[in-house]
Amino acid sequence: MGTREDLLAATKQCLAERGYARTTVRDIVAASGANLAAINYHFGTRDNLLHQAMLESTGTAVQALLDALPPADTDPAQRLNAFWHKLIGSFATDRPLWAANIESSAQALHSPALRTETADKQAEAREGLTHALGNGDPAAGAVLQTLIGGLLVQHLIDPDRAPTPETLATGLRALADQLAPQ
Template sequence: MRIVGTREDLLAGAKKCLAERGLARTTVRDIVAASGTNLAAINYHFGTRDQLLNQAMLESTGESVTRVLDSLPDDDDLDTGERLTTFWRKLIESFGADRAVWSANVESMAQALHSPELRTEIGAAQVRARAGLSEALGDNDPRIGAIVQTLIGGLLAQALIDPDNTPTAEELTAGIQALAALSNPTP
């Protein structure tokens, strides 16, 4: 049995509200209802609604980076194409299974445009993710992590907005391979 405290309940409620309602439409009453706490608890633990929501967004960003890195295959015997396809498949599945985490993450990225604190923290998380992606895909070249991370952002947007038309893992891997071939034409 897991015992959760009021602070954790507030954060869980705030993340749920971010995923379901977005920042602009989330009120303190929504958070209180989702967390099963009371209004005074927000002030006691976080000071303000915005500070609570900022913390929830930071945690959501951390959770999404973990989901990305957890999607990387453990099998070192796979060739690069198979590793990429396995990665994309697990990540796309995560978008559906953990929709709340990913929705809150998108909300966090949008809010980072207006919050230096969020921008700094999310930027640091992105650097960690790029390094982890490069290493896990068999090369420490940071350009690989940068490209894959960039693709993840677009793939996430597509998966959240129109999941039925999200590219498959196989399509993504084949597209990357085709793009690489275009980049290095043989004479």
């Protein structure tokens, strides 16, 4: 690996161990073996490096969840149920990643460049969810992404009282019953 890749790998490790807010450039330099100037050379700022590492880590985690789903020709309800179970399980097993993800999102509010990149990745995620679980309907992908964000925050704050996959299914059915016919 080159210096850029070493910095990204070290940053991903630091994010998992310390979280976004507590990862310092000294931590990254120590873990990567690179020098401080390499961060500025390759990424411009610490926040750009952290954000890039976070986007890559999150993308990898979500892709692993989608790859572990039953085949596309499986009953859509079973496929969605499997997704909720795997996602919620990952909130526990990969808690540091998901906590750093929330911290990273908050940082994007303060940087137009990070905000734009995050918005672009969110659009890609909606499209991926649309195809993986939403039967091609973009509105379904948007709802799924919205549910995932709220579910993540609830599981990080109080996993014992956060919704289960069964609660989500029941709640979605109840809400759908309230919608007026199109």
